[in-house]
Amino acid sequence: MVGNGGKAGRYEFDETDRRILELLKVNGRATNQKIARLLKISAATVSARIRQMEDAKAMKVIAATDFSAFGYNILIAIGVEVQGRPAEDVAQELAKLSQILSINLVTGAKDIEILLAVHEFSELSDFLLNDIAAIRGIRSLSPAIAVDTVKFDFDIAPLS
Amino acid sequence: MTKYQLDTFDHQILKVLASDARLSNRKIAQALGVTEGTIRGRLKRLQEENYLRFTAVTALSYLGNPLLVFIGVTAEQGRVKEVAQAIAEMGGIRSVIITLGRFNILVVGMYGTLQEVLDVANNSILALPGVRHVETSISVKQLKYDTRLAKITRPFVPVDDDE
Numbered sequence: 001m002v003g004n005g006g007k008a009g010r011y012e013f014d015e016t017d018r019r020i021l022e023l024l025k026v027n028g029r030a031t032n033q034k035i036a037r038l039l040k041i042s043a044a045t046v047s048a049r050i051r052q053m054e055d056a057k058a059m060k061v062i063a064a065t066d067f068s069a070f071g072y073n074i075l076i077a078i079g080v081e082v083q084g085r086p087a088e089d090v091a092q093e094l095a096k097l098s099q100i101l102s103i104n105l106v107t108g109a110k111d112i113e114i115l116l117a118v119h120e121f122s123e124l125s126d127f128l129l130n131d132i133a134a135i136r137g138i139r140s141l142s143p144a145i146a147v148d149t150v151k152f153d154f155d156i157a158p159l160s
Numbered sequence: 161m162t163k164y165q166l167d168t169f170d171h172q173i174l175k176v177l178a179s180d181a182r183l184s185n186r187k188i189a190q191a192l193g194v195t196e197g198t199i200r201g202r203l204k205r206l207q208e209e210n211y212l213r214f215t216a217v218t219a220l221s222y223l224g225n226p227l228l229v230f231i232g233v234t235a236e237q238g239r240v241k242e243v244a245q246a247i248a249e250m251g252g253i254r255s256v257i258i259t260l261g262r263f264n265i266l267v268v269g270m271y272g273t274l275q276e277v278l279d280v281a282n283n284s285i286l287a288l289p290g291v292r293h294v295e296t297s298i299s300v301k302q303l304k305y306d307t308r309l310a311k312i313t314r315p316f317v318p319v320d321d322d323e
């Protein structure tokens with residue numbers, strides 16, 4: 001959850017945690033022994049800290065895969081306007097659609113921001129005419145098709 | 161040059177890594193009934209081809225539970241690339257995506273205070289040559305996010321593996 005953190009929001013990273021994380025952000029598969037050697041601490045400490053951060057849902061080492069590894073060649077950021085229904089209810093229904101990778105309720109001209117991924121443009125007809133059409137309260141969709149990603153940092157995220 | 165396309169075996173490896181990204185090459189090899197060298201080779205290729213990265217994702221508390229901010233930037237069409245590159249260098253910016261549609265650039269940032277949002281969106285970005293308009297919206301609730309799917313934009317830096 002953005003802003004209020006939840007349980008993970010209370011974890012306090014200390015200096016040792018941050019030094020371990022700096023190494024794991026560069027190489028998530030660095031062994032405990034290697035991290036221990038570089039930081040001049042024991043491998044048992046490294047292992048315990050990693051487990052502690054993972055248990056608190058403050059950190060998770062991931063194998064991040066590019067959208068294209070799954071054939072998602074088209075990414076579209078869509079601003080959704082809602083009418084006559086709570087935006088959160090509409091967002092909950094959108095969350096069930098597998099093509100939608102992220103959903104945020106937002107302030108401003110749009111009510112919901114979603115990121116949609118499809119393999120090819122022909123999939124959009126099913127998405128619009130079946131999936132979206134079945135959700136009550138969507139007034140309009142304003143798309144922006146991704147054509148070039150200049151930067152995409154993913155090492156800080158909600159962990160739940 | 162055609163880019164390497166993942167085969168079924170690559171996807172099997174990714175599936176194993178999805179449950180534990182720190183599993184040793186030896187254990188992945190055991191699980192899939194192949195040699196350790198095969199796994200090492202596949203992981204190297206997937207990373208070199210920018211399909212895969214191993215990293216520690218930290219919770220939002222790492223940045224003090226920041227505001228997640230979307231900034232839609234409208235810029236002169238001929239200057240979109242230079243504007244996007246300038247924005248990518250600014251503080252707190254997480255993503256910069258050039259788009260075709262309701263704006264030219266979608267910017268995602270994380271900021272501790274509204275003052276920082278003002279400094280970046282309304283002062284720094286708006287002042288860039290070629291920028292016509294910025295539209296800022298702040299996430300009040302995130303309902304869905306997949307940490308394991310991303311756009312890999314940073315070059316692969318090989319590290320010596322002493323497993």
